[in-house]
Amino acid sequence: MILLVPLAMWLCTANCYLAFFKDGPQAFRRSVLASAIFLFFFIGAGTELLSAFNLINSYVVITAWLLFNVALIFISARLQGKHKLNLRSISRFWMQSGKAFFRKLGVFTIIILGSLALCTLIVAIVATPNNLDSLSYHLSRLGYWVQNGNVEHYASHIERAISFSPFSEYVHLHTYLLSGSDRYFQLAQWLSLAGILICVSLIVELFSASAVQLRIALVFAATLPIVVLESMTTQNDLMVAFFVIATAFYCFDFTQNRKPIAFLFLALAVAIGIMTKGTFVFYALPFGFYLLVFTLGRADLWKSLALLLAGTVVLVLLLNAPFWYRTHQIFGSPVGTMSNGNRNDIRRPADFISSLSKHTALHLGFVSPGNRYNQFLESRLTDLHAAMDVPLNRPGSGMPFKMNKLNFNEDFAHNFFGMWLILLSIPLLFFARLVPHAKWYALAAFCSYLIFCLFIGYQTYGSRLHIPFFVLAAPVMGLVYGSVMRAVPGKILLTILWLFALPFALLSVTHPLLSTRWFFENVFPPINNALNLHIHVGPGNANLMQESIIFSPPEKIIWGDHLAEIQNLTSFIESRNPQKIGFDLKEASYDYAFQYSLRKEGRIFEHVAVRNPSKVLENPAFKPDLILAEVYEGAAFDCHGQKYVLGFHTLDKWVYIPANNLK
Template sequence: MIVVPLLTFLAVACLCLPRDGGIRLALLRAAVIVGGAACLAVEALSAAHALHRPVVITCWVLALLITGGFAVRSSRRPVLDLRARWASLAAVERLMVAVLAGLFLLDLVVALIAPPNNFDSQTYHLPKIEHWVQQGDVSFYPTVIDRQLAMAPGAEFLLLHLRVLTGGDGAYNLIQLAAGVGAVLAASRIAGQLGGGTRAQLVTALIVGSTPMVVLQATSTQTDLVVALWVACVATFTLDGLHARSGAFDILLIGTAAGLTLLTKATGLLAAGLLLAVWTVAQLRLARWRGVPGAVAVGALMLLLAGPNLLRVQDTYDNPLGPAHLRESISMQRHDPAAVLINALRVAETALQTPVGPVNDAIAAGIIGLAGVLGVDPQSRDITYWNEEFPYLSWPPDEDRVSLPAQGVLVLLGALLLLFRKDTRLYAAVFWVAVLVYVVTVKWQPWGNRLIVFLLVLGAPLAGLWIAGLTGRRIATWATTGALAVGVAAGGFAVAYGWPRRLVGHGSVFTTSQLDQRFIREPGRQRDYEWAADAVRASGARRVGLVQGYNTWEYPWWILLPGTRIDSLQSLQPGLTPPGAAELDAVLCVKPPHDCEFYLLPTWTVHRRNDVAYALAPLS
């Protein structure tokens, strides 16, 4: 069934092909249209409590028949003369294409073989999909892990389609892989829109596609590449509207891409919002009052896509951004210049950290010393994620933290130098303002490097233009080529040895069982989870209650107990009452805030093994 969405996407791409034959633009348009339609379908089917396999399959088949029929009848066909294009490339450009293709092919192997095993996905990204499938809609449910509800669900809406169509999670990793490819296409197109030729566009693509965080995220069920793709789509579509009035189709694309950004991750709006403001001003300048309806339409599309979820969050937590403790754990509580400066320096140190320990230690010590001089506590909860401490070892190739020193430095230098060039200064200014807004609003956190992927994609075209324009400057050319080579090598190393999915070494996707890979982050949990699940399954329990901590892995229970109804016995949501033990056949407990007996009837007997416990309903 996964072929049906793929063919639908290709049919839409054919229908979106511009008259000049721009295949990149057609693919990006199709990504936004199909992504937006998929998210709207989730909300529509949810409203009818119809998120069930027969209905979803029917919707996709109808979509394929309609789009495929129009595509067959359309006179527009993509013309791919690959041989001629390859022959037109210089040797170094062919090398860049080969490297990019090799990295993404290796990522494809990992994505297809490895099961989802991202830490956050075990806790909240993937369990909420199982709850949606279980109840047939995306309405909120009782849970102690409120991130399952309060965090924006755009990427999970896309995963939900794969889950319902295929009946499992085997295709989950392909969403982020597709988003990574899309981000490369969008960034390279932006380079072309800013005046870059073939080499500038390929350098841009290589910078994005070889970044360790990108190649590692491209095989995961995180959401950072998905939001980076939507932000990049907003950027490339709005750039088209800076010098020509946007038509209805252009406005549809811009509004849908912006809506998907808001629905996927609010941090992406820090850049997308700036791009929309620049586009709106340009449209008003070009068409005066006639540009107002377009801006209003973009806002309406954003609300159409993200509004239903924002209303659910508002109704549950009295704030569209979620509960106070979750907001305050991420957003800056100090905004004075000294606090913002220290936050920015810590974000930069973590993002640009190298394997050279003494250098890292000296830089971190300098930042901490400066903080003392400025009267800022570098570990203060006002500017630091709760219970975390700066500095943090970020350079190892781990999908949650890996730094990007080579690509990051190239992007920052390119953005700085092109800020003074007439044809790129507006775009460079938007990039720098987005960076500033980020460090003003988002606290430093150890895993912050994955949150800034959208900024990397947004700034990569500036690096590509700068590097491609260095011809004739021998020292600068050699220096940037060396930095780019180091960055590419780091990307290749991340694919081969990255964690928690790697091609070679201990824990290789080729030599480690599927279940072992799911627990590879914390293998000590596996035997206890299996022990409890075996006992519950052997009892014939049909409805199981779950008692767990705030950061507990919930998703493995859905894998170990397929076909079992699982409900939380805890709730942090006012008005959402969990079931009682009397309604259940069994209860599973993992690091609960109270002893497991707190949630049970007196006649239930608890069986414990380390941090895991289970209890079965007494036989009547």
């Protein structure tokens, strides 16, 4: 039944083409973008609607998608009759326009984009999800939602699972219920990157017809290390980046073409973007402000502006109000409390300069002989803070600062070449021949980064939070460097970006396509010694050395070096054949991983002995057959009126069993 999704995408694309874009430029890409936004809206609104009636189950979701496809077929038939076209002729036109677009890209650019897309697609499909945040809260939500038949909040030791924006997980929920498998989870991020590249191409073509500028922009976006790595995970940073850049596109598309239909997709993108991740607001704000100023200056657009504002408010509340209400009931805030520690405490201009410099320096570190390059940069950063009389690690400014070297993890990889290209493009912006709208776009993109650095403190994993800025900057990089480079220098730049990105597609720490063990045991040591890089690879970071996901069993991918311990744990649990398992976990627990290893037809999981405000949702009638704990509760403890005693333990996990049911 998972094929209902691509069928809906194809039908919706055809309908958008016939209804809105048939006679316009970039008709196919615009139709695909609009179709994706419509489908995302269907998922978001449909999930909340079904949840209100406790109908989150495979039968109802499959029925909903069948009805949705029937409706799309009916609409398609009406539109085909109106325009005297059929799906075959439409598809033939799409093929022709696709060939023209690929000719514009050129063979070399297609090889770059295609090679990265193929490597990451294989990993996204083959590898079992094992990202730390995904195991903790992104995916753990799904089991409880399906079990409960709704997406209401539930008692959980992991506050992020019931307070962080849920849209990307709604997408995973639908693919899981349609397919009965987790095989398609990581495709959401991979396809989000495809959508980002469509938006980048459309934005560049709003301002220029240059093939060189288009190629540089697309390759810049596709080769960012953090982007390459995240396209193979179940996180949500690429998905929110898609809605951010779609918002930016529709803002400037309207100012360029004045077609009101852009407002519909803009309002939808804003509503779903807010539902995806809170950082959406910081990056989208400058583009909304630009559109507001543009329309306020033209009296004939005031009515359209009023409709846009009203429609956006309605859609934002329609999609987000139910979740905000549920969260406020538990935490006293519609966005929970887990993100409070990331807020920046800015009291004077020097504090903002400190934040901006640390966020930027996060991407500038690299490997060098004796680590002298990083030491030099960090020394300059320290000097800057001393001159401003601001401590480098001032309280309220985020995590302690740390220079990156080279990281292949999707939480910590940084964009070394990307940030340097952005910094070097700033003076070039004053000399590059760009149309006025392109310069306004560049200003809005840079302002989005400034706003983010104003409100959010430095974090060691901040690179992935910067993804929306880097993809917003991609069209700017294409326009600037494409205007000052001829064909040969442009190809050299593309080659450098490609060669630097390929290792990230092949050697991810968490799910490598090629064996990282082979690399770190055979290739890296001679390089490390010859260049005096002082990078330690050994027992302390053994997880760097992984076998290829092609040859690794799913549980090995999830648990890594802890697999033997988990197998002993699950063997004991299975020996008791429990139907109801209680989880007594920590905030950073691998909740989904436990569900994955222990799930069984009819088995129920619930969190017990919860120690945060969601404890009010704990079900006192739930009497687990055993409790899996990551917190030592002593030799015995009471839970829901029943006494449990310690029956098994490993290094940092304990299993408690009912005292009246000892074996």
